[in-house]
Amino acid sequence: MPPHVSADRSPAQPPGRGPVDALIRQARRLRGEVDAVRRDARGDASDPRGRWERALCDLALHQLNDLDGHLAQLRDGPPPVPAAPADEPRAAAAAPHGALLGRVGSAEWNLLTDEAAWSGELFRILGRDPAVPPLTLDELPSVVLDEDRPRLTAMVTDCLVDAKPIDGEFHIVRPDGAVRAVHMMGEPVLDADGGTASMWAVLRDVSELRLSQSAVRETRDSLHRHRHRAQTEHRLAVEPQEAVLPPWHGSLRLSRRGRPRLDLAAHHLPSSTGAPLGGDWYDVLELADGDTLLGVGGLTGRRPDVAPGMAMLLGALRGMAMAGARPGQLMTWLNQLLEATGQPALGSAVCCRYRPGTRTLTWARAGHPAPLLFRGGTGRMLDAPAGVLLGATSGSSYGQAEETLEPGDLLLLHTEGLTPRQESPHSRAVERGDGTTVAHRLLGLAPRFTAARCAQECVRTVVEEFGGSGRDDDACVLVARVTT
Incomplete structure (x- = not known):
């Protein structure tokens, strides 16, 4: 979709392909080095430290994969909204689950016409048919988990009423029943009089990233428990021995x-x-x-x-x-x-x-x-x-x-x-x-x-x-x- 222009600032010019290509090469080289460290990390399931090391490497790889995909999108520019051919739902369904280009989408909600414009990636993130009109701001909470709806409502209200940027996370339920974690960043687009004409946002599927972060926390806690148990056993062994x-x-x-x-x-x-x-x-x-x-x-x-x-x-x-x-x-x-x-x-x-x-x-x-x-x-x-x-x-x-x-x-x-x-x-x-x-x-x-x-x-x-x-x-x- 075309870039958004706010009345109080001019649009930023996209960076040249050369610098972005250099960043992509650096990111991929670093990803390869992290992957090598991951392969060398101890993988014994009975070793808490080994599980923690591998979980940290997996988290770093998820973040570097995302970075690589984001830089590629920055270099290539946003793809057009699909024309919604008859076989589009099947094509969307065939996209790899969690594929890089399906993790970041964008949207704009026009407050004057109550229309919404979504990128193709956002349709894939939410698992929706591109042939069906995108959800309006009033309809968007219908795909959000009940416990996360107040958070989404508060973010949108702060953006539209107080012109505050949106930066938050919530969970959506896809039509197939899958629950995905989505991170949303957005801001109001102002008209010539300084009023809010529309809201623009970038939505990112962070489900795999959150799973990796959860694995790191769990393995870290397991490592702490293992060390505490080892220290306790050591103390129970040392104190009687030193006493006698x-x-x-x-x-x-x-x-x-x-x-x-x-x-x-x-x-x-x-x-x-x-x-x-x-x-x-x-x-x-x-x-x-x-x-x-x-x-x-x-x-x-x-x-x-x-x-x-x-x-x-x-x-x-x-x-x-x-x-x-x-x-x-x-x-x-x-x-x-x-x-x-x-x-x-x-x-x-x-x-x-x-x-x-x-x-x-x-x-x-x-x-x-x-x-x-x-x-x-x-x-x-x-x-x-x-x-x-x-x-x-x-x-x-x-x-x-x-x-x-x-x-x-x-x-x-x-x-x-x-x-x-x-x-x-x-x-x-x-x-x-x-x-x-x-x-x-x-x-x-x-x-x-x-x-x-x-x-x-x-x-x-x-x-x-x-x-x-x-x-x-x-x-x-x-x-x-x-x-x-």
Whole structure:
């Protein structure tokens, strides 16, 4: 339709084809770059961040597609109103749903003659037959959703009475029942006396754009909920673990005089994948009879209740050890405890009782790698007694082993999460309980352990070796060195 001329200003001249063509090329180049980013975005449906990234890219592509279509219309000029041949309704119906050239239409309503003039695109947006006269301003609300009619009436009234520009959105119902979101921008056209002679408007179908914006909001909210849940689970795991694990920051020497002492150090290595903490634990406890309890272990899984389960297990271990239970009996009772809990779980552990007077180490294990003993610059894995995973078999019994230590000996206990999943012996350790893969790497650190001045330096060596290895699980390491 011809451009509208307001009495108080001259019509703007359309830009030349050269500058518009340059803008179209820039828009299309940018659209291609955004599409490449979209293809590279993570598309895992279970990943909230990936869904959010793809939704943002989809929104940007919708906006760039619209921009490309609008620039093409600016370059080519508005098409004429169709002559409404007999087959026009079928042609309009055959137009692609949401096609670019069908997203922006224009209209003018003459207030003096009560006539309306629509562009062909507006007929397609509203799904109306071009052979039927366009709707007048009084008839236009009939195709608008009931809840949006007051908004449209207010915009039109403000434009016609107060000469305010129209800039608003409403929903229309097409004859086929489809609901579309339409954004309307318009202004009054004044006559020579300054009165409003007609109203001119551009209407844009923004349905796909609003769907993309809705998808961005939903995926953003989903990402926020996912992060909040992850933070909550992390807090539920960390707080019980920090409450029960010994809060060491450096070496700890047992204080009894006149007897060989242990130089102790331990460290918890978090998962390098950022996953919630698991149920791995370590513990050292000086008992009433002067013996020292050393232990490491873990519960399987990453549920929020794993860390409280670990705290329960560790509390029971301490209580039974203080009551005088030997390591083999401890494992038997812990197995019965896991069987009796309302949340069945599997666990592994190694428990050692060290007697300073004789330097005797008595120990037992439950589906866990055996302790490593370093002496004279070399290391070996202690011969392991029988012992299945805690909670795996009802009525299991656990054997004990003894080892006499010497001054300068270093004992290293660890959980299975030190190695990455592809290297982890976890699946084999469930059956054999040896953990030979990680043990081989630890035994290779014997020269560095020998040169270390204290247990804390040995722990630091382990952290340097395994801290950046891409572990999927958290892990614990405990070092005890016999001192003179």
